[in-house]
Amino acid sequence: MVSNDTIAAISTALGEGAVAVVRLSGPDAVAILGRLFRGACAVDGMEPRRQYFGVLEEEGRKLDEVLACVYRRPRSYTGEDVVEISCHGGVLLSRRVLEAVLARGARPAQPGEFTQRAFLEGRMDLTQAEAVMDLIAAQSDLALRAATEQLEGRLGERLRALKDGALEVLAHVEAYIDFPDEDIDPDTGAQLLGRLDALEHGCRELLATAGRGRLLREGVRTVIFGEPNVGKSSLLNLLLGYERAIVSARPGTTRDVIEEAVHVRGYALRLVDTAGLRESEDEIECEGMERTRRQLERADLALEVFDASQPRPAVLSGEPQQGQATRVCVLNKVDLGEHPSWAGAEAVRLSCLRGEGVGELEAAIVGRIDGGRTVKSDWALAINARHQAGLEKATGFVDAARGALKSGLSAEFVAEELRGVLEALGDLVGRTDAEDVLGKIFSSFCIGK
Ligand SMILES: Nc1nc2c(ncn2[C@@H]2O[C@H](COP(=O)(O)OP(=O)(O)OP(=O)(O)O)[C@@H](O)[C@H]2O)c(=O)[nH]1
Numbered sequence: 001m002v003s004n005d006t007i008a009a010i011s012t013a014l015g016e017g018a019v020a021v022v023r024l025s026g027p028d029a030v031a032i033l034g035r036l037f038r039g040a041c042a043v044d045g046m047e048p049r050r051q052y053f054g055v056l057e058e059e060g061r062k063l064d065e066v067l068a069c070v071y072r073r074p075r076s077y078t079g080e081d082v083v084e085i086s087c088h089g090g091v092l093l094s095r096r097v098l099e100a101v102l103a104r105g106a107r108p109a110q111p112g113e114f115t116q117r118a119f120l121e122g123r124m125d126l127t128q129a130e131a132v133m134d135l136i137a138a139q140s141d142l143a144l145r146a147a148t149e150q151l152e153g154r155l156g157e158r159l160r161a162l163k164d165g166a167l168e169v170l171a172h173v174e175a176y177i178d179f180p181d182e183d184i185d186p187d188t189g190a191q192l193l194g195r196l197d198a199l200e201h202g203c204r205e206l207l208a209t210a211g212r213g214r215l216l217r218e219g220v221r222t223v224i225f226g227e228p229n230v231g232k233s234s235l236l237n238l239l240l241g242y243e244r245a246i247v248s249a250r251p252g253t254t255r256d257v258i259e260e261a262v263h264v265r266g267y268a269l270r271l272v273d274t275a276g277l278r279e280s281e282d283e284i285e286c287e288g289m290e291r292t293r294r295q296l297e298r299a300d301l302a303l304e305v306f307d308a309s310q311p312r313p314a315v316l317s318g319e320p321q322q323g324q325a326t327r328v329c330v331l332n333k334v335d336l337g338e339h340p341s342w343a344g345a346e347a348v349r350l351s352c353l354r355g356e357g358v359g360e361l362e363a364a365i366v367g368r369i370d371g372g373r374t375v376k377s378d379w380a381l382a383i384n385a386r387h388q389a390g391l392e393k394a395t396g397f398v399d400a401a402r403g404a405l406k407s408g409l410s411a412e413f414v415a416e417e418l419r420g421v422l423e424a425l426g427d428l429v430g431r432t433d434a435e436d437v438l439g440k441i442f443s444s445f446c447i448g449k
Pocket residue numbers: 227228229230231232233234235246247248249250251252253254255274275276277332333334335336350351352353354
């Protein structure tokens with residue numbers, strides 16, 4: 001699939017910086033550079049992958065001093081001819097350079113179009129293209145590592161292995177279709193069932209990584225809750241490292257939900273401070289508490305904070321049980337002394353005032369992520385929502401194929417379901433004709449990537 005036009009975009013983030021890169025890809029990329037670039041070396045004589053100093057000139061006027069680099073197809077990011085112009089960083093200047101390039105025959109790139117071309121040219125599969133986006137968006141060390149592994153093709157390999165497994169079963173089944181009067185022989189049937197089981201097992205193994213994929217991509221939603229005045233906002237501030245939320249001795253200070261991103265030992269957390277829970281007539285406070293409850297329903301992890309100097313409540317609020325969250329019990333204000341009723345209570349003991357106990361709290365948080373099964377090295381593989389939907393579809397077809405095989409339906413029925421498996425798995429690594437899938441993925445990219 002060869003594009004007949006040349007696209008261009010500013011590939012660096014918009015803003016002031018030392019350098020900005022304008023990138024071109026397509027058949028005219030080098031010729032367009034030649035229409036602007038004046039240097040010791042003419043563009044046709046440029047060695048690929050080497051930077052050349054020169055000036056960009058527009059109608060005899062100097063636009064900027066730049067470094068230009070040419071990549072010849074297919075040895076480039078997109079697989080097409082690519083040119084990168086490094087000009088001085090600056091919003092206006094880089095835009096001028098882009099406009100100059102556009103005026104000489106390129107067209108503005110759509111979001112993700114460079115990567116889309118790389119995919120269409122066969123430089124990467126769809127999971128790798130998605131990994132490019134994950135890499136750019138990664139908010140934590142672990143997310144970065146998972147994205148790197150995916151970019152290297154680990155997920156793609158696993159999916160292709162599953163697809164090969166399905167193809168093998170289909171080949172066996174199709175062998176029977178050629179002899180319409182023959183039923184699938186029971187021995188062969190048992191073998192095929194075994195292969196289908198293995199296929200389903202493989203799909204389910206990958207599906208089991210969906211939860212951690214979401215945690216890596218979106219961060220662990222960690223909700224701080226408890227009675228008023230126990231030190232929830234103080235805890236948020238402590239973990240953030242600055243005074244984000246208002247702290248005061250008056251109960252009912254926090255009314256609204258405050259959300260901030262923090263990093264805890266390589267994990268990205270969406271830390272949420274909430275309004276204290278208590279009986280109240282105050283309309284605004286009640287609305288605040290309603291929001292607290294909604295946050296708890298969506299939480300991955302809930303930190304329930306208590307005042308250690310106060311008696312232990314007879315009934316712990318138990319709110320998180322309504323949702324899916326794992327709970328960590330936090331006893332704050334231990335500097336005031338611990339009330340005897342807390343003796344033996346399983347909790348992280350903390351003083352926000354003195355900044356003590358943070359290490360223990362971090363350890364408890366990390367221990368609870370992914371249901372306590374946190375084995376970091378395992379996190380390298382973590383599917384996203386699209387992969388999850390595709391794999392669920394595939395397992396559905398595997399199930400149906402098994403059903404058809406068991407009930408002795410003719411081979412055509414089994415084959416039909418198997419084709420469903422192949423298609424679902426094929427969509428995941430990328431069939432170049434599935435335009436709707438492609439459009440959806442690449443449109444969420446940034447421009448210039
Ligand atoms: N002695 C002591 N006081 C603390 C500690 N942590 C917080 N406080 C004090 O407790 C009071 C309440 O703190 P906040 O962080 O506003 O409590 P909150 O739970 O957010 O309260 P609401 O927003 O009203 O629900 C403030 O006066 C804090 O200074 C601590 O570890 N030790």
